[in-house]
Amino acid sequence: MSFFSKSCEYALRAVFYISRSTQEGKKVGVKEIAENIQSPEAFLGKILQRLSKEGIIQSAKGPNGGFFVTEENIKRPISDIVLSIDGKALLTGCGLGLKECSEDKPCPLHHYFKDIREQLKGMLDNITIDQFNNDLIKGKVMLRK
Amino acid sequence: MSFFSKSCEYALRAVFYISRSTQEGKKVGVKEIAENIQSPEAFLGKILQRLSKEGIIQSAKGPNGGFFVTEENIKRPISDIVLSIDGKALLTGCGLGLKECSEDKPCPLHHYFKDIREQLKGMLDNITIDQFNNDLIKGKVMLRK
DNA sequence: ACAATAAAAGATATCTTTGTCTTTTATTAT
DNA sequence: ATAATAAAAGACAAAGATATCTTTTATTGT
Numbered sequence: 357m358s359f360f361s362k363s364c365e366y367a368l369r370a371v372f373y374i375s376r377s378t379q380e381g382k383k384v385g386v387k388e389i390a391e392n393i394q395s396p397e398a399f400l401g402k403i404l405q406r407l408s409k410e411g412i413i414q415s416a417k418g419p420n421g422g423f424f425v426t427e428e429n430i431k432r433p434i435s436d437i438v439l440s441i442d443g444k445a446l447l448t449g450c451g452l453g454l455k456e457c458s459e460d461k462p463c464p465l466h467h468y469f470k471d472i473r474e475q476l477k478g479m480l481d482n483i484t485i486d487q488f489n490n491d492l493i494k495g496k497v498m499l500r501k
Numbered sequence: 502m503s504f505f506s507k508s509c510e511y512a513l514r515a516v517f518y519i520s521r522s523t524q525e526g527k528k529v530g531v532k533e534i535a536e537n538i539q540s541p542e543a544f545l546g547k548i549l550q551r552l553s554k555e556g557i558i559q560s561a562k563g564p565n566g567g568f569f570v571t572e573e574n575i576k577r578p579i580s581d582i583v584l585s586i587d588g589k590a591l592l593t594g595c596g597l598g599l600k601e602c603s604e605d606k607p608c609p610l611h612h613y614f615k616d617i618r619e620q621l622k623g624m625l626d627n628i629t630i631d632q633f634n635n636d637l638i639k640g641k642v643m644l645r646k
Numbered sequence: 647a648c649a650a651t652a653a654a655a656g657a658t659a660t661c662t663t664t665g666t667c668t669t670t671t672a673t674t675a676t
Numbered sequence: 677a678t679a680a681t682a683a684a685a686g687a688c689a690a691a692g693a694t695a696t697c698t699t700t701t702a703t704t705g706t
Contacts, residue, residue, distance in 0.1 A: 357506050357587045358594070359614070362664065364502070365598035385682065394600070399665050405684060418673025419681045442502045449503065453510035455539070464636035468624040469504075472617055479613040491609035507694065530652065544695050550654060563703025564651045 359476075364441040367403050369393040371437055374413055374423045375430055375489045383422030403441070410440050425485070434488060435480035447473050504621075509586040512548050514538040516582055519558055519568045520575055520634045528567030548586070555585050570630070579633060580625035592618050 360368070370389050377384040386404060390397040404423055408415040412432065415423050438446075450457035451469040459466075505513070515534050522529040531549060535542040549568055553560040557577065560568050583591075595602035596614040604611075 357502075357504065357509070357591050358598075359502065359591070359596050360598075361502050362598070368597050369599065387682095396665055398667075401683075402665090402685095408683085415683060416673080417671075417681085417683045419675065421673070421682050423683090446502045446504070451504050452513050453503075453505075453507075454514065464628065464633045465624060468620070472620050472624075475613070475617050475620070479610060479617075483609065488609045532652095541695055543697070546653075547655095547695090553653085560653060561703080562651085562653045562701075564705070566652050566703070568653090 359446065360438065361442050363399075363403055364438055366393065366395040366400055367407060367437050367441045368434065370395070370400060370404060371407065371413060371425070371434075371485060372489055372492060375425050375485055376493065378424045378430075379489070379493075383416060383420065383424045385422045389423070407437070407440060412436055412440060430486035430489070431484055433481045434483055434485060435477070437485075438480055447477055504591065505583065506587050508544075508548055509583055511538065511540040511545055512552060512582050512586045513579065515540070515545060515549060515568075516552065516558060516570070516579075516630060517634055517637060520570050520630055521638065523569045523575075524634070524638075528561060528565065528569045530567045534568070552582070552585060557581055557585060575631035575634070576629055578626045579628055579630060580622070582630075583625055592622055 358365075370393055373389050373393050374384060386397055386401045389395075389404070390400045393400075404413065404415070407413045408423070411429075413423055413425050413429060415421070450463060451465055452463055454463050457463040457466055503510075515538055518534050518538050519529060531542055531546045534540075534549075535545045538545075549558065549560070552558045553568070556574075558568055558570050558574060560566070595608060596610055597608055599608050602608040602611055
């Protein structure tokens, strides 16, 4: 159990790669993305298809086609990506799966979980794709191996 | 994606139920536990088998047998249970699955994740089974529906 | 010793996630 | 128009998580 599913990790990394490519003025194909973020190509294709359908990224078919992002796209928080792929499960419900756990009748871990969730949510909601990407470009970290 | 796997949730709930039963002076069988924590009986059996093998709980075969906990068992933190079932994945590695993410070359979310992990870890390490269970008994929350 | 009980162990089934392969559709350049 | 390109779509495969069923082993009370 990690925070995000494999699909979601691929999605996040892919969107960052696409954003960077858009900034460099070019669209990128699944193959190039997959190679650079270390993900299975066809599987990533499905994920990008979905993100594209939901308007989180854009796509163009045919020669010189590929994936890219708009100005609007990169202003969105990264929670868009996480919600689109993993849904809201991580941010809701009792951490122990207790049915009767609620604000009124909280399980002993309820408030801890609440804090943690809020931190997570804060992080995902407040960091935009753009912001993340700029930090990446600043050379603080590499996307590929 | 939730924090814990289904197995782990069952494990946590089961251990709490067993602890309570031990406090009431009785051993409990898989069937009773499963009914009371809403989990599939045979599947839970496997999980308890594992927890028992790892010394997190105790078991006795035969008539009047069942699962129970020792004084030592309930002094252990609930992280024992989580680690035993889900492993340490939740508490390690880059949240985005980035290979080159580290303290030296952190990804933009690295420090956020670090904080969240530490909070999670703190919670799991510092709350004992006993403590959790007493809070449960105080009626703050119900284990079953 | 024997019957009853309950966990341990092993085999098997189902569902979800992850991953692959093939065909179709849209776009572009010639 | 045609060929080439690249995403979209659909069908299929493999692996892991979840769940069930049957047999074995250990223990207890009679």
